[in-house]
Amino acid sequence: MTFKLPELPYAYDALAPHMSAETLQFHHDKHHQAYVDNGNKVAGPGTKYDGKSIEDICKAAFTAKDAPVINNIGQHYNHIHFWQWMKKGGGGKKLPGKLQTMVDKDCGGFDKMRADFVNAGVTQFGSGWAWLAVKGGKLEVVKTANGENPLMHGASPILGVDVWEHSYYIDYRNARPKYLETWFDHLVNWEYVEAMLGKAK
Ligand code: MN3
16 A cells, blocks of 8 residues: 555644644654655555555564564554544543543553553653553553554554654653653543554454
8 A cells, every 4th residue: 555644633733732833743744754755665555565454564564573664664553543642632530431441450540550651651762652552452551662563562552652752852852751741641532542442452
């Protein structure tokens, strides 16, 4: 398939002051676009990946240790969802029902899950992502480096936060913990997380 940059599901200034229009313009229009362009070169039409779903490409590339595809298609997948994992007026402690049940059962409740998620992002050395993912029917907090995602590690991601500096440096400079706490408390689109939980394998 030919990969395409999805439009943001909100205006560039919709997430301010927590994430600025300038950050979204660079992050979406420049960084995500570059993953799409490079992804088409390494996994687009005419490559051995043509005809596979993006999820299957992520898994196949990781098994094959195909770094350019892991990086660019991994990041394309991650960012498609990253834009949807945020919304204006997001965050808050009130989770949809099935998600709340699993957070209580598998993650020790909302406050512990939040603390573990933020800590995963803070402690991811260098670039990467922090995640809530479903593995073996259980919810877990994990982190991955660079363009990797939980699909490559036998899990289904339902929430992820980008901790590459391009995601926060304009708005938060080097204060990654502040970015992560603000992101979690003010931007997370829990309805989209619940929808991904419903589709998780
Ligand atoms: Mn990014």
